[in-house]
Amino acid sequence: IFLQFKSRFWEKSPLETGGLQTTSNVGIVGGSSSTDLPVRTVVYPSYYQGLPKDGPGVLLASYTWENDAIKYSPFTEEECFELALNDIVTLHGEIARKEWIPGKENNKAHYWQNDKTVVGGAYAKYGVGQVKNLMVAMMRSEDFIHWAGEHTDIHNAWILGALNSAVRVVKEILQENSMNDKWLKLKNSRLLKYWNGNLDAFKGY
Numbered sequence: 205i206f207l208q209f210k211s212r213f214w215e216k217s218p219l220e221t222g223g224l225q226t227t228s229n230v231g232i233v234g235g236s237s238s239t240d241l242p243v244r245t246v247v248y249p250s251y252y253q254g255l256p257k258d259g260p261g262v263l264l265a266s267y268t269w270e271n272d273a274i275k276y277s278p279f280t281e282e283e284c285f286e287l288a289l290n291d292i293v294t295l296h297g298e299i300a301r302k303e304w305i306p307g308k309e310n311n312k313a314h315y316w317q318n319d320k321t322v323v324g325g326a327y328a329k330y331g332v333g334q335v336k337n338l339m340v341a342m343m344r345s346e347d348f349i350h351w352a353g354e355h356t357d358i359h360n361a362w363i364l365g366a367l368n369s370a371v372r373v374v375k376e377i378l379q380e381n382s383m384n385d386k387w388l389k390l391k392n393s394r395l396l397k398y399w400n401g402n403l404d405a406f407k408g409y
């Protein structure tokens with residue numbers, strides 16, 4: 205849940221803004237707060253560094269997963285804004301409510317489970333032993349069909365895994381079609397010079 209504010213009050217000392225005091229009373233630039241409130245994790249962007257703190261800013265007011273995220277699912281986007289804002293007020297004081305810019309055009313709540321473009325998922329979440337038992341099997345081609353995707357790489361759940369798997373599939377297709385020279389050319393290109401695909405990690409499986 206992203207909330208937009210007229211000023212980045214969190215970057216200033218609460219002594220200056222009248223916000224809730226902390227043990228250090230210094231502003232927060234970058235990093236995150238882990239809380240036991242429904243918002244769970246608040247992420248403070250670091251990319252405003254050097255810009256005037258009185259300027260507007262967007263806070264990742266709530267970054268949740270699994271059951272913590274599901275708790276927001278019955279609510280409309282606007283209701284999610286209000287719920288998250290209440291927790292930000294608990295953390296920072298009424299300054300947050302004062303500085304908040306309401307409205308759907310200024311804030312965003314996204315519940316990935318309802319997002320049709322991701323088909324209700326994010327990445328494969330392997331259980332104990334499944335990397336060994338499932339991932340290796342899913343990396344194997346079936347005749348002319350080759351399988352790419354983050355779920356087929358040791359860096360599962362990351363963009364790196366998706367990219368690694370794409371390179372692996374290109375390698376498989378070139379080598380299986382007597383084009384090893386093309387693969388070696390590609391492998392020695394600047395782009396892939398240091399790629400190892402972590403294939404060694406699967407040796408012996």
Ligand SMILES: Cc1cc2nc3c(=O)[nH]c(=O)nc-3n(C[C@H](O)[C@H](O)[C@H](O)COP(=O)(O)OP(=O)(O)OC[C@H]3O[C@@H](n4cnc5c(N)ncnc54)[C@H](O)[C@@H]3O)c2cc1C
Nearest residue numbers: 316321322323325326327352353354355361362363364366
């Ligand atoms: C909320 C969130 C935060 C993330 N944060 C990070 C991060 O900070 N850093 C990071 O490295 N990774 C992050 N990831 C993970 C990263 O986005 C994925 O690991 C990566 O996008 C997976 O790429 P992929 O190509 O394997 O699969 P996808 O990107 O999921 O691509 C699969 C595609 O197949 C399409 N598809 C599905 N079924 C069919 C069908 N039947 N016919 C045709 N097309 C179909 C889908 O629409 C989709 O476009 C995050 C993911 C999520 C959801």
